[in-house]
Amino acid sequence: MGVEGIGARVTRKEDKRFLTGKGRYTDDMTVPGMKYAYFIRSPHAHARIKGIDKSAALSMPGVIAVLDGKELKADGIGNLICGWMIHSKDGSPMKMGAWRPLADETVRYVGDAVAIVVADSMGEARDAAEAVSVDYDVLPAVISSVDTLKPGAPQLHPEAPNNLIFDWEIGDSAAADAALASAAHVTEMEIINNRLSPNPMEPRAALGIYDEAEDHYTCYTTSQNPHVARLVMSAFYNVAPEHKLRVIAPDVGGGFGSKIYIYPEEIVCLWASKKTGVPVKWTADRTEAFLTDAHGRDHVTKVKLGFDKDHRITGLKVDTIANLGAYMSLFSSVTPTYLHATLFSGQYVIPAIHANVRAVYTNTTPVDAYRGAGRPEATYVLERLMETAARELGVSPAELRRKNFITTFPYQTPVILTYDAGDYAASLDAAMKAADWDGFPARRAESEKRGMKRGIGMSCYIEACGIAPSAAVGSLGSGVGLWESAEVRVNAVGTIEVLTGSHSHGQGHETTFAQLVADRLGVPMDSVAIVHGDTDKVQMGMGTYGSRSGAVGMSAIVKALDKVEAKAKKIAAHLMEADESDIVVENGTLKVAGTDKSLPWFQVALAAYTAHNLPAGMEPGLKEGAFYDPSNFTFPAGCYICEVEVDPETGKTHIVQFVAADDFGNIINPMIVEGQVHGGIAQGVGQALLEGVHYDTSTGQLLTASYMDYAMPRADDLPSFQVSHQCTPSPSNPLGIKGCGEAGAIGSPPAVINAITDAIGNNDLTMPATPQKVWAALNAAR
Amino acid sequence: MAKVTLTVNGRTVSGDCEDRTLLVHFIREKLGLTGTHVGCDTNQCGACVVHMDGKSVKSCSILAVQASGSSITTIEGLAQNGEMHPVQAAFKDNHGLQCGFCTPGMVMTAVDLINRHGNSLTEETVRAGLEGNICRCTGYHNIVKAVLSAAAEMGTARQAAE
Numbered sequence: 001m002g003v004e005g006i007g008a009r010v011t012r013k014e015d016k017r018f019l020t021g022k023g024r025y026t027d028d029m030t031v032p033g034m035k036y037a038y039f040i041r042s043p044h045a046h047a048r049i050k051g052i053d054k055s056a057a058l059s060m061p062g063v064i065a066v067l068d069g070k071e072l073k074a075d076g077i078g079n080l081i082c083g084w085m086i087h088s089k090d091g092s093p094m095k096m097g098a099w100r101p102l103a104d105e106t107v108r109y110v111g112d113a114v115a116i117v118v119a120d121s122m123g124e125a126r127d128a129a130e131a132v133s134v135d136y137d138v139l140p141a142v143i144s145s146v147d148t149l150k151p152g153a154p155q156l157h158p159e160a161p162n163n164l165i166f167d168w169e170i171g172d173s174a175a176a177d178a179a180l181a182s183a184a185h186v187t188e189m190e191i192i193n194n195r196l197s198p199n200p201m202e203p204r205a206a207l208g209i210y211d212e213a214e215d216h217y218t219c220y221t222t223s224q225n226p227h228v229a230r231l232v233m234s235a236f237y238n239v240a241p242e243h244k245l246r247v248i249a250p251d252v253g254g255g256f257g258s259k260i261y262i263y264p265e266e267i268v269c270l271w272a273s274k275k276t277g278v279p280v281k282w283t284a285d286r287t288e289a290f291l292t293d294a295h296g297r298d299h300v301t302k303v304k305l306g307f308d309k310d311h312r313i314t315g316l317k318v319d320t321i322a323n324l325g326a327y328m329s330l331f332s333s334v335t336p337t338y339l340h341a342t343l344f345s346g347q348y349v350i351p352a353i354h355a356n357v358r359a360v361y362t363n364t365t366p367v368d369a370y371r372g373a374g375r376p377e378a379t380y381v382l383e384r385l386m387e388t389a390a391r392e393l394g395v396s397p398a399e400l401r402r403k404n405f406i407t408t409f410p411y412q413t414p415v416i417l418t419y420d421a422g423d424y425a426a427s428l429d430a431a432m433k434a435a436d437w438d439g440f441p442a443r444r445a446e447s448e449k450r451g452m453k454r455g456i457g458m459s460c461y462i463e464a465c466g467i468a469p470s471a472a473v474g475s476l477g478s479g480v481g482l483w484e485s486a487e488v489r490v491n492a493v494g495t496i497e498v499l500t501g502s503h504s505h506g507q508g509h510e511t512t513f514a515q516l517v518a519d520r521l522g523v524p525m526d527s528v529a530i531v532h533g534d535t536d537k538v539q540m541g542m543g544t545y546g547s548r549s550g551a552v553g554m555s556a557i558v559k560a561l562d563k564v565e566a567k568a569k570k571i572a573a574h575l576m577e578a579d580e581s582d583i584v585v586e587n588g589t590l591k592v593a594g595t596d597k598s599l600p601w602f603q604v605a606l607a608a609y610t611a612h613n614l615p616a617g618m619e620p621g622l623k624e625g626a627f628y629d630p631s632n633f634t635f636p637a638g639c640y641i642c643e644v645e646v647d648p649e650t651g652k653t654h655i656v657q658f659v660a661a662d663d664f665g666n667i668i669n670p671m672i673v674e675g676q677v678h679g680g681i682a683q684g685v686g687q688a689l690l691e692g693v694h695y696d697t698s699t700g701q702l703l704t705a706s707y708m709d710y711a712m713p714r715a716d717d718l719p720s721f722q723v724s725h726q727c728t729p730s731p732s733n734p735l736g737i738k739g740c741g742e743a744g745a746i747g748s749p750p751a752v753i754n755a756i757t758d759a760i761g762n763n764d765l766t767m768p769a770t771p772q773k774v775w776a777a778l779n780a781a782r
Numbered sequence: 783m784a785k786v787t788l789t790v791n792g793r794t795v796s797g798d799c800e801d802r803t804l805l806v807h808f809i810r811e812k813l814g815l816t817g818t819h820v821g822c823d824t825n826q827c828g829a830c831v832v833h834m835d836g837k838s839v840k841s842c843s844i845l846a847v848q849a850s851g852s853s854i855t856t857i858e859g860l861a862q863n864g865e866m867h868p869v870q871a872a873f874k875d876n877h878g879l880q881c882g883f884c885t886p887g888m889v890m891t892a893v894d895l896i897n898r899h900g901n902s903l904t905e906e907t908v909r910a911g912l913e914g915n916i917c918r919c920t921g922y923h924n925i926v927k928a929v930l931s932a933a934a935e936m937g938t939a940r941q942a943a944e
């Protein structure tokens with residue numbers, strides 16, 4: 001490993017601009033003539049719009065226009081769609097209700113957009129919005145995913161009778177039933193996965209600019225995948241054809257899934273810019289973010305896990321209801337199905353698995369993928385079950401897991417996936433050692449002396465990242481391919497630009513991708529620039545989510561580098577009159593192996609562009625592109641251990657230590673990977689201890705719509721973490737990378753809850769385990 | 783309309799704004815200093831922290847007119863002669879930032895924290911001191927490391943100067 005190459009802890013190239021206030025986020029953009037949009041949103045969870053009176057607002061100072069859903073429809077702007085088709089077990093396609101970017105007839109959740117005001121200043125737009133009077137006929141609303149399926153529940157969409165979107169299954173139901181019937185022990189639970197708000201610190205924003213002379217649109221937006229945004233806005237929403245629409249996602253302040261989707265606001269800002277003839281900018285305030293950013297999780301699951309007399313797992317049966325909110329968001333259908341139920345084998349040999357998932361509409365914010373997306377839900381179910389089973393069977397939770405680990409690879413699970421590589425015992429051992437598992441009884445006794453309740457819990461997670469190949473996801477219903485693209489442009493002076501379809505919104509691609517190039521060609525990282533996030537610069541890409549940028553995005557760069565290197569070697573061989581097969585690339589030079597003949601990289605690049613002396617028939621230039629479509633998913637896995645102390649007087653949980661042992665395959669930059677794990681754990685601990693979206697169940701009002709009411713993890717809620725890596729390289733991509741972005745959020749919630757339930761001696765506890773809930777559970781157990 | 787005069791990063795600036803304009807909007811929109819961010823509506827995230835007369839304040843919690851006459855330092859004014867402030871450098875060295883959105887407020891808060899507590903900072907006091915700044919990316923682990931390492935370095939520099 002060089003100082004800058006693969007495996008080095010290189011500090012980040014992008015940091016200077018962020019640290020000096022020179023980051024460029026969407027809300028920082030201003031263009032001449034720019035005006036401000038304010039969205040008028042439904043205050044009701046369910047209502048029919050009877051009329052909109054704009055007259056008072058239109059005469060207010062600074063107001064340019066008040067635009068509504070009828071005008072949007074008249075201009076032919078299409079419905080928002082869900083891009084992954086799921087079929088119910090009876091073969092029928094999912095029941096997708098219409099989602100208008102601006103509601104024109106019915107509103108279905110508090111925050112549903114109804115109209116916009118465009119004005120000279122944000123303040124004037126807000127003032128005028130107050131003066132727009134929308135006449136609503138309020139309808140009954142339903143919030144809970146269980147209630148919405150009951151007879152007589154309010155109905156959301158005519159397309160979806162009984163509010164049921166699909167009733168889907170995977171696995172072998174009869175085999176799972178038989179395995180449970182013959183089991184020596186069955187552990188049975190009902191598990192709720194709490195609804196969360198992703199909360200990237202940068203609120204969503206959009207700036208729509210219509211150029212009348214060119215009939216061309218530009219959209220600055222807070223997106224994790226600007227190319228997908230352009231594709232969807234062109235192909236489905238009828239905003240503009242792709243060659244007339246440029247989408248730029250500049251610096252983006254975190255996403256965690258919530259910025260994958262194409263929301264009403266960017267569509268409406270683009271349309272409004274044409275309508276009004278001025279550039280239109282909208283920036284969410286935090287309450288709008290709580291109301292309208294796609295939420296995550298919200299599963300209710302009944303589950304049974306069977307064991308034989310030797311404590312080997314015989315079968316698993318899962319029944320989940322997934323709340324998708326008022327509309328189907330872009331990838332909402334795949335999150336509780338293929339990203340969730342395919343993970344139910346966990347790290348274990350489970351001969352028979354069956355999972356049933358019903359997705360339902362409710363009068364709540366749409367729900368979609370949030371960091372981990374389905375995999376945290378599956379892991380939480382399985383890892384609470386394993387811990388509970390160990391307690392019921394009176395055996396060590398570590399040894400029960402170890403006994404059931406998958407140890408030979410490739411391993412075909414009963415739920416589609418084929419795990420390619422892993423060593424689950426290695427992570428378990430590393431975590432137990434780091435946590436001093438054996439010393440726990442003494443620590444517990446010491447806590448006991450101080451009147452505190454100490455507990456320890458673990459979780460062994462697996463996840464599937466870099467979803468692929470495209471043909472396989474297509475056969476499962478995906479509307480898009482999940483490859484990635486890259487272009488490597490070598491300039492005549494030898495410096496390099498890498499254009500990637502991945503998008504960095506905190507992941508540090510400008511550094512890690514440059515490390516890859518530096519490692520491969522031996523050129524300094526400073527001479528490599530990473531270009532991303534602009535559909536005018538990068539031809540096409542699928543963006544960053546699902547921990548795919550390393551495994552898929554970097555593999556595309558490797559493919560393009562292969563081609564660049566091959567051409568450079570041909571040129572060098574020609575110039576040095578050597579055989580092409582004798583040329584090696586070392587430390588920024590091309591050498592003839594076994595001789596002292598060499599050419600610096602820049603001279604070969606220059607030769608490619610002067611084209612004075614190239615091999616016969618070779619085109620000038622040194623620039624190559626590649627599309628990479630992986631052969632399989634990758635399977636990061638690991639073991640997390642959490643140790644807590646609970647104050648029995650207050651129910652407050654204090655995390656004494658948190659250990660993470662992860663196998664991400666090969667790692668480009670350990671510093672950045674550790675940072676991803678830290679952040680993921682913080683979100684998982686947030687889910688376990690603090691965070692939860694709450695609605696008033698009678699009115700559908702969002703009760704947790706600000707940081708006063710939604711408890712974000714803060715610095716003093718968290719400990720420092722102990723992180724280590726084990727490594728079984730992924731055989732499914734050239735770099736052996738597995739992906740690390742989501743593991744922390746997937747593995748940590750069950751570890752925390754298992755630790756608390758261990759401390760208080762009561763397994764009946766839901767997330768978030770607030771002091772009040774823990775205190776009540778502790779006292780119920782007494 | 784109100785007239786506001788401020789010293790910002792050492793330069794005197796003045797401008798007109800609506801009475802209700804918050805300091806953060808004045809800084810971002812009138813002065814074009816977009817390093818100071820807005821992350822919430824309830825004075826809780828700390829993305830907007832600047833220094834006013836040497837003390838950290840959430841610039842979304844005061845009106846621009848209230849700040850008139852004061853001396854403001856924003857994140858853009860922290861580095862001197864192209865050299866990053868030790869806290870900025872420590873954030874880079876310790877990977878204390880990911881998406882960078884919370885970072886300006888986090889750094890400004892950290893500088894004030896170190897100025898007030900110096901070498902007596904511990905992990906616990908740093909965590910307590912950063913309670914008003916929310917970061918969604920880093921889990922705070924490396925931010926805490928960065929602040930402690932900057933405090934140690936600035937303490938050593940101060941001792942050497944004495």
Ligand code: FES
Pocket residue numbers: 819820821822823824825826827828829830831840841842843
């Ligand atoms: S914007 Fe000032 S505290 Fe959030």
Ligand code: FES
Pocket residue numbers: 201253254506878879880881882883884885916917918919920
């Ligand atoms: S670095 Fe993204 S919010 Fe802190």
